[in-house]
Amino acid sequence: MGVELRQLRGLVAVVDSGTFTDAAIELGVSQAAVSRGLMALERELGVRLLHRTSRSVMPTTAGVRVLARARQVLAEVDELVSEATSGHTRLRLGHAWSALGRLTTEFQRRWAAEHPGIELQLIRTNTATGGLAEGLCDLAVVRTQIDLRRFAHLAIAQERRYGALPADDPLARKRTLTLDQLRDRTLVIDRRTGSTTIDLWPEDARPKLEYTHDVDDWLAAIASGRCIGVTPQATTTQYRRDGVVYRPLRDAPPVDVHLIWHRQDPHPATEAAVTLLTTLYN
Secondary structure, three states, X not given: OOOOHHHHHHHHHHHHHOXXXXXXXXXXXXXXXXXXXXXXHHHHHOOOOEEEOOOXXXXXXXXXXXXXXHHHHHHHHHHHHHHHHOOOXXXXXXXXXXXXXXXXXXXXXXXXXXXXXXXXXXXXXXXXXXXXXXXXXXXXXXXXXXXXXHOEEEXXXXXXXXXXXXXXXXXXXXXXXXXXXXXXXXXXXXXXXXXXXXXXXOOOOOOXXXXXXXXXXXXXXXXXXXXXXXXXXXHHHHOOOOOEEEEEEOOOOOEEEEEEEOOOOOOOOHHHHHHHHHHHHO
């Protein structure tokens, strides 16, 4: 018949409570049902899981291993149920780096005030779609070049690009920068989720490249003095870091900011999120 969830729950309950009687009370079943479930589980796995005496129940060596995995499986099942049943009472907004920049806090507070029945969760996921394609969020803010034909989307803003420099870099003394001033430096970029590409520079005047996969590593590389970066304005407010300064780039094209969501079966609160974001950005 295979391993059943009720058998795993029985195993965990027996070990945690210490007796079959207490486990049966906790699970709301008979003691005989708990015992039958444990015996069936042992037959299915082909190992003995518990040492039983008149006074105690202790897991065997194999039982300890199975118990650890059982807890993981049951936790994941509980999370799955929670996700399925709370879908309309929670809105997950994914992003790769900077969420909504300077508007992040205002969006969170306005949402809580205007939609108290729907919990807003911001989820940072280092994927090109901010976790949407991976099923980790209900809608996402993206600043990368992705195939927008795959999703419903709305262009909500354009953000100015900034140079990110070590605080002691000579260029940090300038109020604004040009791309050409960065050509002789080493540029750190995130090829998967970053908005910066080498195509910002002419082919004969391109900086050296170093790659990263996380905003914290990107900041660390810049603060060390080894690299410089180019980033949308949102990063400058979302990620302030000692040793890193941001300066506007006068000649760099802006970055398009899109909100994306699934075309089929969008979250019921999607329209409300679109309305609020449009209001905040305009």
